[in-house]
Amino acid sequence: DQQVKQNSPSLSVQEGRISILNCDYTNSMFDYFLWYKKYPAEGPTFLISISSIKDKNEDGRFTVFLNKSAKHLSLHIVPSQPGDSAVYFCAASLYYGQNFVFGPGTRLSVLP
């Protein structure tokens, strides 16, 4: 049973426009959420996180939104740049938990 879902395997966006990556989760006990970016043949790089006491967290061009009632979070990248082309993973955890559950990833392509 997949506890963290990313239903879009891929997404293409024009450079300069907004990229919106979506993630859904099923376990209502999750209260810490993260986004990672991964280039081929490299480990994932942490981008941004949010705890369940917030509904929005910003860091530069990256903003994560959390809708707890819908068990949904999204990552907004504005403006999108060609260097943002990568696979993006959503992850969830209990706030003091040891296990991070990852989604299957969404491949973002930013077209020049």
Add this chain to the structure above:
Amino acid sequence: SQTIHQWPATLVQPVGSPLSLECTVEGTSNPNLYWYRQAAGRGLQLLFYSVGIGQISSEVPQNLSASRPQDRQFILSSKKLLLSDSGFYLCAWKVALDSPLHFGNGTRLTVT
């Protein structure tokens, strides 16, 4: 600053051969350490985690084992590799319970 080293970067092994992947973390003490695997086209699956020397928790039954002989060293092993063990293996660490995971660059294992 903290760094994580994982080696080798790539490995090709025949079925039935043993495996040893090593991961070390520098610049921190008493980290939580993790082994994840990414199968082709899939998300990250937690294999093992450790909260201290000699303490190993296994998340999924499998052909692999893990050991933590020193505070900042984590080893993934197998006595006899299977074809299904092929994948991208990632070591990760974190220090605080409410902090993100930080990944190494991974090992691409191909079992032939």
